Amino acid sequence: MHRAAARLPPPGPGPLRRAAAAWPRRALCGEAPALVRASGPGVARRLRGQAGVRPGFLSGPEEAALGRELEPQLRRRRYQFDHWDGAIHGFRETEIAQWSEESQEILQRVRGTAFPPGMSPLSLVHVLDLDKSGYIKPHVDSVKFCGCTIAGLSLLSSSVMRLVSEQNPEDWMDLFLPRRSLYILRGPARYEFTHEILKDEESFFDGQKIPRERRISVICRNLPVPPAPS
């Protein structure tokens, strides 16, 4: 979702629900420092434990197994190059509730890593297939439909995810997402910073080109906590 633009969810049921709104605070996850670069020590401190990358989270065979399961479902859809809210360019997507046993084990591992005990993960898992020319513009995931944690697996391609502070756009953090890694965004990284996936032409991490190929992400989210009754 574009910065500062409050948007409505898409008409009817659909996997994309990105709308800006209020920013409740919550916390915590691990990180690999070599895979993140921040605009300054203040941002690094603020996002420590809130934005992290686990390289090698998936093995090669696990990536292949997920791919085999996802390809037939994705192939039925067309890449879209103009989305309803313009947040994503060159993509197709789906939400999946039923997974093979092998994939369920992987998703359990994601949830066990990303979500503290007692948090309710969304049962639908979001699968986003970005064409080589596709990219994700800066947005904040809808607070209406998605809770404090976003955890995503990257298949087929490495990429760079950029976080930019909504309040001070000069504050940013880049996350290098190697192929087969898991990233986790929580608390301020999820609510107070936009996130985006850079297009191939702009895909650099710490000055180094990170070529963007076709990329499939498998994203687990949790339910928003309902407001306390007044």
Ligand SMILES: O=C(O)CCC(=O)C(=O)O
């Ligand atoms: O592809 C990803 O890892 C992120 C996708 C995303 O930001 C979204 O669907 O809201």
Ligand SMILES: [Fe+2]
């Ligand atoms: Fe998002």
